[in-house]
Amino acid sequence: MTADTQGLLRALIGGALPNEHGFFGPFGGRFVPETLVPALDRFEAGARDALADAAFHNELRQHQETWVGRPTPLMYAPRLSEAWKAQVWLKREDLAHTGAHKINNALGQALIAKRIGAERIVAETGAGQHGVATAAACARVGLPCIVYMGAKDVERQAPNVVRMRRMGAEVRPVTTGDATLRSAVDEAIRHWVGDPQGTHYILGSAVGPHPFPWVVREFQKVIGIESRRQMLEQVHGLPDLAVACVGGGSNAIGFYHGFLGDSSVEMHGAEAGGVGAAVGQHAATMSGGTPGVLHGSRSMLLQDEDGQVSDTQSVSAGLDYPAIGPEHALLAHVGRVRYHAVRDGEAIAALDELSRLEGILPAVEPAHALALAKRLCEGRDHPTVLVNVCGRGDKDMPILTRLAEQEGR
Amino acid sequence: MHAHEAISKAITDGRDAHGIALVAYVTAGYPSMEAFPAILNDACQHADVVEVGIPFSNPIADGGSLQETARAALAAGATMKKIMHTLRDLDGTLAAPLLLMGYLNPLLAYGLDRLAEDASSAGVRGVIVPDLPLEALDIAKPLNDAGLATIGMVSPVTSDARLARIAAHASGFVYAVTSVGVTGQHRSDQSDIVEYLKKVKATATIPVCAGFGIREKAHVDALRGACDGVIVGSALMEAVGEGRDVGSILQALR
Numbered sequence: 208m209t210a211d212t213q214g215l216l217r218a219l220i221g222g223a224l225p226n227e228h229g230f231f232g233p234f235g236g237r238f239v240p241e242t243l244v245p246a247l248d249r250f251e252a253g254a255r256d257a258l259a260d261a262a263f264h265n266e267l268r269q270h271q272e273t274w275v276g277r278p279t280p281l282m283y284a285p286r287l288s289e290a291w292k293a294q295v296w297l298k299r300e301d302l303a304h305t306g307a308h309k310i311n312n313a314l315g316q317a318l319i320a321k322r323i324g325a326e327r328i329v330a331e332t333g334a335g336q337h338g339v340a341t342a343a344a345c346a347r348v349g350l351p352c353i354v355y356m357g358a359k360d361v362e363r364q365a366p367n368v369v370r371m372r373r374m375g376a377e378v379r380p381v382t383t384g385d386a387t388l389r390s391a392v393d394e395a396i397r398h399w400v401g402d403p404q405g406t407h408y409i410l411g412s413a414v415g416p417h418p419f420p421w422v423v424r425e426f427q428k429v430i431g432i433e434s435r436r437q438m439l440e441q442v443h444g445l446p447d448l449a450v451a452c453v454g455g456g457s458n459a460i461g462f463y464h465g466f467l468g469d470s471s472v473e474m475h476g477a478e479a480g481g482v483g484a485a486v487g488q489h490a491a492t493m494s495g496g497t498p499g500v501l502h503g504s505r506s507m508l509l510q511d512e513d514g515q516v517s518d519t520q521s522v523s524a525g526l527d528y529p530a531i532g533p534e535h536a537l538l539a540h541v542g543r544v545r546y547h548a549v550r551d552g553e554a555i556a557a558l559d560e561l562s563r564l565e566g567i568l569p570a571v572e573p574a575h576a577l578a579l580a581k582r583l584c585e586g587r588d589h590p591t592v593l594v595n596v597c598g599r600g601d602k603d604m605p606i607l608t609r610l611a612e613q614e615g616r
Numbered sequence: 617m618h619a620h621e622a623i624s625k626a627i628t629d630g631r632d633a634h635g636i637a638l639v640a641y642v643t644a645g646y647p648s649m650e651a652f653p654a655i656l657n658d659a660c661q662h663a664d665v666v667e668v669g670i671p672f673s674n675p676i677a678d679g680g681s682l683q684e685t686a687r688a689a690l691a692a693g694a695t696m697k698k699i700m701h702t703l704r705d706l707d708g709t710l711a712a713p714l715l716l717m718g719y720l721n722p723l724l725a726y727g728l729d730r731l732a733e734d735a736s737s738a739g740v741r742g743v744i745v746p747d748l749p750l751e752a753l754d755i756a757k758p759l760n761d762a763g764l765a766t767i768g769m770v771s772p773v774t775s776d777a778r779l780a781r782i783a784a785h786a787s788g789f790v791y792a793v794t795s796v797g798v799t800g801q802h803r804s805d806q807s808d809i810v811e812y813l814k815k816v817k818a819t820a821t822i823p824v825c826a827g828f829g830i831r832e833k834a835h836v837d838a839l840r841g842a843c844d845g846v847i848v849g850s851a852l853m854e855a856v857g858e859g860r861d862v863g864s865i866l867q868a869l870r
Contacts (some may be wrong), residue, residue: 228751238720238747240677242771242796244778383683389674396676401797403773500721500747501674513695514725516673 212541219537220468229417229504232540234533237416239503241535243396246403251418253323258425263318270314274347275304277429281437281593286564290459293584294591296446298434300458300598301569305340305370307598308430308458309411313340317348325407328352331395333360333388333454334525334572335367337411337599342376344409352376355385355394360524367602373613385518388454392502393546412455413532416503422530426458431465434593443470443491446593452477452576453546454490456535458597465543476535477522477579480548482586486511490519492531493539493546498603499530506533522606524573525598553578555610559598570598571606619713619741620765623665623788626713627823630664630760631844634870636836638662639825640862641717643669643685643701645694647856653692653706655862656789658851660712662866664845667744670696670718675748679799681850685857696726700734707739715767715788717744720755728755732762741765742788750782760787767791772812776819783820790820792843795829799850813842836869 216450224231237247252334257263271277279302284295294561296538300308312332320328328350328573338354345352354371358380361368371378384390392415413423438445449466451459453476481489489495492507499508501516509517509529521527538544554571557578562568569577573596580594600607617625628638635706640663645652659666671686671694678686703714716735723731723745735743742765748755756766765788770779773796783790809826816824826839827847836846848869855865 236752237749238752239749240746241749241769241774241782242677242773242792242793244749245773245775383680384674384687393674393676397679400677403796500719500724502676503747508721510721510725512725513697514672514722515690517722 215537216541216543224537225417225421229421231534231537233498234536234540235420235504235505237418237503238500238505239416240400242400243301243403243416246399247416247418249323250319250407252561253319254418254422256317257322262405265484267315270347271429275314276302277389278433278437279303280323281434281441284565287561290560290564291581291584293587293589295580296442296591296593297388298430298462298593298595300430301567301596305336305343307336307339307340307570308427308461309337310343311461312411312423312426312457313337313344313409313428314347316407316422317341317344317350320350320407320409321348323407324349326405328409329355329395330409330411331388331391332390332411333357333527334523334570335360335371335526336558336570337369338376338378339367341409341411342371342374344602345376346374349565353398354378355381355391355398357385357391358382359386360391362389362601363605363609364524365605387519389516389519395504411458413460413534414455414502414504414505414506414530420504420534424464424534427457427461427477428464430458430461430464430595434462434595435465438593442591444591446470447471447590448473448475448580448592450475450477450576450580450583450592451595452526452572452597453531453535454479454528454572455530456532458595460532460534462595463538467543474543475579475583476544476546477549477574477575478546479523479526480550482551484595487518488520490521490527491548492529493535494548498546499594501530504533507531514599522554523575525570525572526575547579549575549578557581567596569596570600571603573597618696618763619736620763620787623715623741623765624822627789627825627845631823636840636843637664637772637825637845638866638869639665639667639827639845639847640852640866641667641669641847642688642856643671643682643853644699644848645671645689645692646685646853647688648692649694649698649702652701655856656706657710658862659866660710662863663712665715666712667715667717667849668699670699670722671718672719672722675719677799680852681854682799685853696722700738702854703738703740710739713741714739715742715744715765716740717746720745720747728758731760732764735764736762742767744769744791750778750785753785769793770816772796772809779816779819783816784821786820788846789823789825790816791847792816792826793828794826797828799828810839810842813839817843833869
């Protein structure tokens with residue numbers, strides 16, 4: 208690590224990043240049409256005001272304890288530990304209300320939206336978890352909600368579409384572009400550009416223009432803070448390895464933040480390796496991308512030599528995104544977190560292993576993290592490994608049913 | 617004369633001759649790289665300035681029509697390199713000065729130093745980058761240094777203080793977005809738009825052109841006197857898509 212990267216990591220741990228322009232070192236910023244600037248300024252001011260207000264934190268805590276079900280448990284996985292020759296601990300974000308970590312951010316942003324007087328909420332969703340979380344949070348705080356979802360994802364995550372509609376949200380399938388998460392983000396931004404005064408856009412991952420990556424991280428930090436405290440209480444020590452899955456990277460950024468200053472904790476991210484290493488066959492941004500600007504921020508991006516954004520592929524709708532949050536790009540740049548591609552098949556095998564050995568059906572997204580954790584345990588002497596199980600697999604039934612049919616079972 | 621001054625002059629000349637200058641937007645490579653030079657040539661015959669849109673896979677400020685032209689142009693093989701080649705071949709033959717309109721990522725991928733050099737040598741006089749806000753303008757330094765116009769964009773929700781700063785940093789003209797939203801959507805009530813344009817005019821020391829949602833002569837006429845020029849994109853590209861003649865569409869707007 209050079210002095211420059213050491214300085215950046217110190218600044219990040221010390222809370223000095225993002226800077227006033229929203230940059231995490233060379234990544235981040237705000238690259239948006241002028242029409243959105245006042246809306247982003249208003250949201251940033253509202254977020255700063257709320258996050259500095261004890262009354263806001265009290266209200267948030269109350270919702271978290273009585274509605275979200277926080278703290279989520281830290282669980283020892285005895286049979287997985289035996290199989291992997293490791294001490295495996297799972298952070299059970301899948302037990303949070305609506306079935307994933309997404310609720311942490313959706314609730315926080317919905318409360319801010321209410322404070323700044325937004326009349327309606329617009330959101331995008333890939334796997335549907337963020338859409339469900341936003342629909343639930345909007346119902347909770349009393350705001351109308353429109354969710355954009357790629358038509359392909361509407362099909363592969365059908366149960367979540369039903370859940371969103373039942374909670375009063377309007378789900379709008381997006382048929383333009385690649386009809387997945389990236390097109391849903393395009394459409395949600397377009398909607399917001401059309402009504403930046405009345406609408407607040409609850410962006411679901413640690414991506415997008417400043418202040419989103421920062422705000423999302425602040426609301427997801429609860430995962431890392433709880434995990435660290437629970438490790439110290441239950442295990443009397445910190446993990447050797449901390450592993451999370453990364454699409455845009457919201458669960459991972461919150462999880463990592465608990466351990467950034469603990470140099471003994473090795474941190475890793477699992478990206479969607481899809482079905483192959485060729486362009487268009489995966490969504491492994493850090494492994495296959497280069498710096499670029501998409502959806503308002505500069506980060507690592509899957510793109511061709513002309514700067515056109517590449518198509519992506521993954522069994523997991525939630526990881527199927529060609530960019531990654533700017534703070535992750537910084538964490539890789541300074542060498543604090545290492546990112547690895549995990550193929551679809553490896554992730555599904557890990558999903559099966561956790562289901563059979565521990566009776567937990569994880570979402571396909573954290574199955575990528577489990578597969579990577581298993582890989583990292585090989586060749587080590589009984590490491591203590593902590594995996595963030597960021598969501599449950601109920602929503603993946605259509606995918607799992609199709610796979611089961613293909614396998615003839 | 618610097619390139620940006622050529623743009624300002626073309627707008628004021630157009631305004632003086634016709635009451636209001638006409639800026640035409642054409643997507644480079646739409647409907648094909650082969651058809652593009654003739655369309656561009658036609659547009660230059662009937663407009664005072666022509667914006668050449670660089671297609672991008674994720675154009676967040678564009679409405680459905682322009683989004684579709686970009687998608688089709690990319691599918692037809694349009695690349696920055698080919699577009700610059702085409703423009704270089706046409707340099708000196710076109711009747712109006714050109715601007716490039718492009719989202720930041722394809723421009724960064726091409727390299728801004730290289731773009732400044734190649735654009736200048738291809739006769740381009742300026743750039744419009746819709747996702748490059750005031751705070752990040754230093755990125756455009758190589759383009760400024762080459763004398764190219766960096767068109768500043770403002771919208772009806774831009775604060776007065778911010779409007780003053782954008783106008784001060786812009787060269788060529790100030791692009792006043794007339795409706796909050798993506799390109800191509802027309803709003804029927806224009807009265808507050810005229811007031812807003814007058815405010816932009818009073819703030820800027822360079823010409824002011826209004827764009828977004830200007831589709832027919834009545835829309836152009838409603839803005840006469842309130843600004844120096846109008847920008848027509850979606851309506852023109854829809855006409856191209858239907859195989860209609862660009863020249864007659866533009867003529868009808870005058």
